[in-house]
Every structure is written in structure tokens, then in C-alpha cells.
Amino acid sequence: MTEAAPKPPAEAAPRSQKRPEMKVRPTAPILPSANIQGNALIVVIAIMAFLACLTLGGVSMVRSTAASWESQISREITIQIRPDEGLDMDKTLTQARDLALTFVGTKDGQIVDEAATARLLEPWLGTGLDIKELPVPRLVIITIDENNPPDFEAMRSLLKESIPQASLDDHRTWVDRLVSMAHTTVMIGTGILLLVFSAMVLTVVFATRGALSSNRHIVEVLHFVGAESSFVATEFQKHFLKISLKGSAVGSALAALFFMTAGFLQSHTLATPQTDQATALFGTFSVGALGYAGIFATMIVIALLTTFTARLTVMRTIYEIDTLRSDPTRADGLVN
Structure with missing residues (x-):
């Protein structure tokens, strides 16, 4: 009796099988991103x-x-000289500047010349103005010390006595209006x-x-x-x-x-x-x-x-x- 040939051993099952990867579906937002x-x-x-x-x-x-x-107004004051018959405007402007600079608290004085005065009036009167033919007041700008200002009332009185055509503007009204505005x-x-x-x-x-x-x-x-x-x-x-x-x-x-x-x-x-x-x-x-x-x-x-x-x-x-x-x-x- 012939013995049956032995069967080949069955292949061993793999110990670990690869599982398919699970893809997580992204969560949709509650609200649409654009509508x-x-x-x-x-x-x-x-x-x-x-x-x-x-x-x-x-x-x-x-x-x-x-x-x-x-800031600009608080450190400057303006002396205005009104034109008058027989008045030497250039001499009067220099006199007003020198009088103002005698007070403690003033730093410098500048006379606004005719060209600068005409430029200030260009938006209203146009170009080519002859200041000497018009009764335009002239200005003197005095730079003062903001921390130690001069006595404005005394300066105003002295200018009025020496030059009747002069008037002093310390711009206090403008400063108050600017702060309020x-x-x-x-x-x-x-x-x-x-x-x-x-x-x-x-x-x-x-x-x-x-x-x-x-x-x-x-x-x-x-x-x-x-x-x-x-x-x-x-x-x-x-x-x-x-x-x-x-x-x-x-x-x-x-x-x-x-x-x-x-x-x-x-x-x-x-x-x-x-x-x-x-x-x-x-x-x-x-x-x-x-x-x-x-x-x-x-x-x-x-x-x-x-x-x-x-x-x-x-x-x-x-x-x-x-x-x-x-x-x-x-x-x-x-x-x-």
C-alpha cells in the first residue's frame, strides 16, 4: 500500500494585516463662509x-x-500803524518796534515790508498792488517770551502816547476762540x-x-x-x-x-x-x-x-x- 504524499504545509497567515486608512471628513462650518x-x-x-x-x-x-x-499766536504780538496824512510810515514803524523792544519779555521785532503786505492782500485785491496809494495799515511783529511775557497794558499805553496811530494786539481773543473751537x-x-x-x-x-x-x-x-x-x-x-x-x-x-x-x-x-x-x-x-x-x-x-x-x-x-x-x-x- 503506497503512502500518500504529505501535503505541503499551508502558508502561515500574516500576523498583521494593513487596515485601510480612515479619512476624516472635514467639519463644515455652521455658517457659510460667503453669502x-x-x-x-x-x-x-x-x-x-x-x-x-x-x-x-x-x-x-x-x-x-x-x-x-x-503756539504761533502766543509767542507773537502785532503792532498796527494806521496811515495818516503827513506820517512818515517807515520812521514810525521803526519807532514802534524800538519802543516795544525796550520791555522785558520781548525777543525780536520784524517790520512787515510792502511786498509782504501786498502778498497778504493778493487773495482779495489781486496782484500788482501799490501799497502807497492805498490806506493800508502796516504791521510790526514782536516775538515775545512765552514763559515771561511783557506787560501788555504798559506797552499799549506807551505806544498810544508816543504814536497815536499805533494799536497793540496781543491776540488773547483769538487764543481763547481757538481753544474753544x-x-x-x-x-x-x-x-x-x-x-x-x-x-x-x-x-x-x-x-x-x-x-x-x-x-x-x-x-x-x-x-x-x-x-x-x-x-x-x-x-x-x-x-x-x-x-x-x-x-x-x-x-x-x-x-x-x-x-x-x-x-x-x-x-x-x-x-x-x-x-x-x-x-x-x-x-x-x-x-x-x-x-x-x-x-x-x-x-x-x-x-x-x-x-x-x-x-x-x-x-x-x-x-x-x-x-x-x-x-x-x-x-x-x-x-x-
Whole structure:
């Protein structure tokens, strides 16, 4: 009897088999990253940011100009000599300057010549003026020590006795008006900024409630399966943070571009007398490094304010949902 040939041993099964890799599907956001409502809110926030930065820059320019006026006026006084028949104007101007410089607290005196006087009158009377043919007062500018000013009343009395045609102007009235105007401008600008921020907060509240209303079923399901209010609020917060950053960045950039363009155009038209007078009165359109830092800070404040407002609105809405669920009477009334 022939023995059966032994069967070859079966191949040993591999100890470990490679498992297929599991790919985790990325979680979709609660709110869509871009929609019509989000784009409209970006435009609204950009407009609000532009207006806020424009107001801030305007207030900064007015304050800078008023401070420059106050500094220049407080260190100078003006002696005005009215023309009179038989009066030697050049001699009288020199006499008035010398009398003023005898007082303690004066530094220097400068007589405004005929050419400079004619240039001051060019915006109103045109070019080619002959000052000698017109009854135009002449000026003497006295530089004083701001920390130790002279006795203005004594100087005024001495000038009146020595030169009847002379009058002294210490610019105190102008200084008081400039300080009052600067304070009023700051108050008006602050009020406008508060109005802009209030309008923006209300806009964000309505936009957040609209987003919650359109995604209310999702929020309720998440909240029902155990998602905490802070999680849902964080999702909305991220969404509105992106929107507010985009809108505030666009608005702030447009405001900065506006000031840069206005300053560039003004710097290239300073040769005309009209522009010189406007610059002397209202200053330049340059807001400086501090002004641009304020524009950037305004952008950050708008973004944070928008985000904080959205979070508070979501938390309050979820609280209202919990309150309705915990009160069967109110829930039944809402269903009916």
C-alpha cells in the first residue's frame, strides 16, 4: 500500500494585516463662509469704518492746526500803524518796534515790508498792488517770551502816547476762540464716532439675529445633542470676526488713501496765494504717523466690537431658546 504524499504545509497567515486608512471628513462650518448677507455686511462695516476713520483724521488735523495757531499766536504780538496824512510810515514803524523792544519779555521785532503786505492782500485785491496809494495799515511783529511775557497794558499805553496811530494786539481773543473751537470740534467728532459705532453695533445685532434665524434649526440640533452655548457662540464669533476684519480693513485703507491723496495734491499746489491762505487757516491734510496709528486702532476696535456684539447676541438668543424649552406654557403658545 503506497503512502500518500504529505501535503505541503499551508502558508502561515500574516500576523498583521494593513487596515485601510480612515479619512476624516472635514467639519463644515455652521455658517457659510460667503453669502449675500455676509457680503452686504462687509460693505456696511467698510462704510462705517471709512466714516469713523475720516472723522478721527479730521479731528486730529483740526487739533493739530489749532495747537499750531495757539503756539504761533502766543509767542507773537502785532503792532498796527494806521496811515495818516503827513506820517512818515517807515520812521514810525521803526519807532514802534524800538519802543516795544525796550520791555522785558520781548525777543525780536520784524517790520512787515510792502511786498509782504501786498502778498497778504493778493487773495482779495489781486496782484500788482501799490501799497502807497492805498490806506493800508502796516504791521510790526514782536516775538515775545512765552514763559515771561511783557506787560501788555504798559506797552499799549506807551505806544498810544508816543504814536497815536499805533494799536497793540496781543491776540488773547483769538487764543481763547481757538481753544474753544478745538474743544468743540473734539466734542463733535467724539459724538460722530459714537453715532457711527452705535449704528454699526445695531447693524451687527440685526445681521447676527438674521443669521441665527436662517440657521436656527442647526443651532437647536447642536444644542440638543449637547453642544454648549460657548461652542455655538464661538462659531458665530469666528464668522463675524472674518467679516468685520475684511470690512474694517477696506474702510480704513480707503480713509488712509484719502488723506494721502489729499496731502499729495495740496503739497503740489502750495505756490498759489489762495492755497497759502487756506493752509494757514485750516492746516494741511497730513494726519502724521499718530493719525495713521489711530486709523489702524479704529480698524481693530471695529473688528473687536463687531465680534463681541455677535457673541453677546448669540448667547442671548440661545438663552431665549433654553427659556422657551424650560417653560411649556410659552413653548405651547409659540407653537400655536
